[in-house]
Amino acid sequence: MLDHLHKSLPPWHEADDAIGARVLEGDLLFPVAVLREDAIAANRAWMRSFLEATGVSIAPHGKTSMSPELFAMQIADGAWGMTAATAHHVRLYHHLGIRRVIHANQLVGAADIRLALDLLAGDPGFELYSLVDSLAGVERLAAAHRQSGLGRPLCLLLEMGAPGGRTGVRSREEGIAVARAVAAAPGLALSGVEVFEGVFQGQPDGPAKVEAMLDDVLALATTADAEGLYAGEEIILTGGGSAFFDRCARRLVVPTLSRPVRTVIRSGCYISHDDNLYRRLFAELLEREPSCAAWGDGLQAALEVWAPVQSVPEPGRIIAALGKRDAGYDAGLPLARFHYRPGVHAAPVPIEGELVITGLYDQHAVLEGTLAVEVGDVLGFGISHPCTTFDRWRALFLVDEARQVTGHVTTLF
Numbered sequence: 001m002l003d004h005l006h007k008s009l010p011p012w013h014e015a016d017d018a019i020g021a022r023v024l025e026g027d028l029l030f031p032v033a034v035l036r037e038d039a040i041a042a043n044r045a046w047m048r049s050f051l052e053a054t055g056v057s058i059a060p061h062g063k064t065s066m067s068p069e070l071f072a073m074q075i076a077d078g079a080w081g082m083t084a085a086t087a088h089h090v091r092l093y094h095h096l097g098i099r100r101v102i103h104a105n106q107l108v109g110a111a112d113i114r115l116a117l118d119l120l121a122g123d124p125g126f127e128l129y130s131l132v133d134s135l136a137g138v139e140r141l142a143a144a145h146r147q148s149g150l151g152r153p154l155c156l157l158l159e160m161g162a163p164g165g166r167t168g169v170r171s172r173e174e175g176i177a178v179a180r181a182v183a184a185a186p187g188l189a190l191s192g193v194e195v196f197e198g199v200f201q202g203q204p205d206g207p208a209k210v211e212a213m214l215d216d217v218l219a220l221a222t223t224a225d226a227e228g229l230y231a232g233e234e235i236i237l238t239g240g241g242s243a244f245f246d247r248c249a250r251r252l253v254v255p256t257l258s259r260p261v262r263t264v265i266r267s268g269c270y271i272s273h274d275d276n277l278y279r280r281l282f283a284e285l286l287e288r289e290p291s292c293a294a295w296g297d298g299l300q301a302a303l304e305v306w307a308p309v310q311s312v313p314e315p316g317r318i319i320a321a322l323g324k325r326d327a328g329y330d331a332g333l334p335l336a337r338f339h340y341r342p343g344v345h346a347a348p349v350p351i352e353g354e355l356v357i358t359g360l361y362d363q364h365a366v367l368e369g370t371l372a373v374e375v376g377d378v379l380g381f382g383i384s385h386p387c388t389t390f391d392r393w394r395a396l397f398l399v400d401e402a403r404q405v406t407g408h409v410t411t412l413f
Contacts, residue, residue: 002408008032008396022271023306024340024348024378030305031326031391033396036319037406039302040271040398045078046269049295051078052271054249059083059102059238061268063388069409070346081127083266087112092412094119094126102157102238103130104194104266106137106167113144119262127238129191131160131413138181140186145187151258153189155229156182157236158224160217162209165199175220176227183229190229192236192262193221201281207288210244225257237299240265243281246289272390275301275382276332303386303396305334306403307365309377316368318355320379323363328388333357336367338380347402348380354378 002018004011008029013021021027023034051058057080062071066089071082081100084090087109093101107113107130114351132138145154158179161168171176175193182190195217200206221237226232235257242247252263269278281300286292301312307322327334336355338348351371359366365381373379380403383389390396391413398407 002395007393009395010395013106015406018397018405021397021405023267023397023399023405025342026227026277026378028397028405030378031305031322033303033305033326033393034399034403035272035396036300036302036401037226037398037399039199039273039300039406040073042296042300043271043273043302043368045071046295046299047267048077048406049250050246051398052290055163056249056253056263059100059264059266059294060240060271061085061088061266062093064268064387064412065272065409066091066092066130066411067390067396067409071096071098072298074271077300080262080264083268084398087115090128091115091119093124095342099125100127101129102194102266104196106131106133106159107136107141108407110144114148115140117150117154118147120152120154121148121248124152127155129155129157131159131194132156132178132182133161133297135178138178138185142185142188142243146175150187153187155191155232157192157194157238158182158190158220159375160193160220162199162213166196168195171322172216172219172223176217179220179224179229180227183227190224191232191236192230192238193217193224194236195239196241197239197248198241198243203320207244207247210247214247218250218254221254221261222257225259228258235259235261236264237261238264240267242267242269242278246285246292248371250289253284269386270299272303272386273299273301274303274384274386275332275335275337276384278384278386301382303383304337304387305381305389306378307381309375309379310364311371312373312375316370317367318367318373320365321363322352322365322379323361324380325362326389326392327383328385328392329360330385333360334381334383336369336379337382339371339373340378340380341374342376342378
């Protein structure tokens with residue numbers, strides 16, 4: 001149950017969780033963040049079709065939403081596991097009952113390592129795969145495992161990186177050296193190879209660099225297998241942020257190794273999508289993979305933030321009650337997509353391009369354009385990069401196409 005301390009929820013809707021509240025008519029406190037149920041359903045169906053067509057698994061990156069309700073939808077859709085960014089996320093996922101987690105990062109801090117080992121010790125059925133990219137990291141993990149007395153190994157994925165990128169080994173030679181160290185260390189088990197090819201997102205030669213990076217992953221995976229370095233019943237090859245998951249699904253499939261290979265993509269943004277960054281990236285994906293356009297209408301923006309026009313202080317200048325505390329702006333300013341005038345419009349009117357945000361303050365947006373608006377009109381904003389909008393809300397309302405509340409999801413940032 002929600003309470004009136006949640007942003008947007010007035011106290012008179014506390015008892016009913018705002019079910020039936022009309023966002024466009026001002027039944028909730030503005031601004032209001034919503035998720036369109038029809039778009040979420042379409043996105044879930046599209047991803048299920050993609051996974052079926054490619055034969056890969058998915059462990060969605062939970063940092064996008066940190067929402068237990070959205071996690072549950074993804075698990076219900078057949079997700080192999082969930083991906084975590086931090087040791088705290090790993091603990092939280094375990095608390096939520098998620099049985100398999102890829103920790104797409106290194107365990108370095110003493111408390112982080114201890115937490116992971118304690119979770120494994122306390123729950124024999126819990127599967128955790130963390131990353132390693134250096135001999136120093138191997139030594140730290142091996143020493144901590146030895147001191148813990150844990151009776152089963154810590155499973156690790158060798159991280160492949162690229163010069164100038166983020167973490168990850170910088171060459172095949174460095175990678176195989178780290179893989180050998182993992183295999184030789186008591187208490188550690190090499191389970192596969194991991195990559196985050198999204199570091200090349202937005203670069204003109206990004207796709208070519210992604211292909212070269214995936215070549216390195218395949219070469220490392222094959223060499224490690226030839227040397228007998230893997231433990232476990234299968235080899236995990238995992239990549240695929242929300243920009244190039246199609247390339248990872250096509251390339252990281254190796255049927256000729258000594259044991260079965262599981263290819264795992266990790267896109268987390270697909271379930272909410274957006275109106276800017278990921279809309280452009282999805283259009284690029286469809287150019288690379290035209291067959292993906294056959295599954296319905298493709299990925300759709302489910303996440304919106306609605307706010308009223310507060311002031312029209314001069315012609316062509318509009319102030320709306322939306323700010324940096326309500327919508328992410330790190331990958332582009334919010335986009336004014338819909339206009340609604342209570343008592344006049346029967347449904348939201350698309351206005352994309354007619355009003356443009358030119359300034360964003362903590363709680364105010366400055367818009368310019370020729371669209372005639374009045375104080376009290378309501379504007380619907382699309383966002384760019386859903387990750388940095390979800391983290392501004394403890395709860396977001398699920399709505400139907402009329403923007404009437406049908407439920408809610410919570411977040412645990």
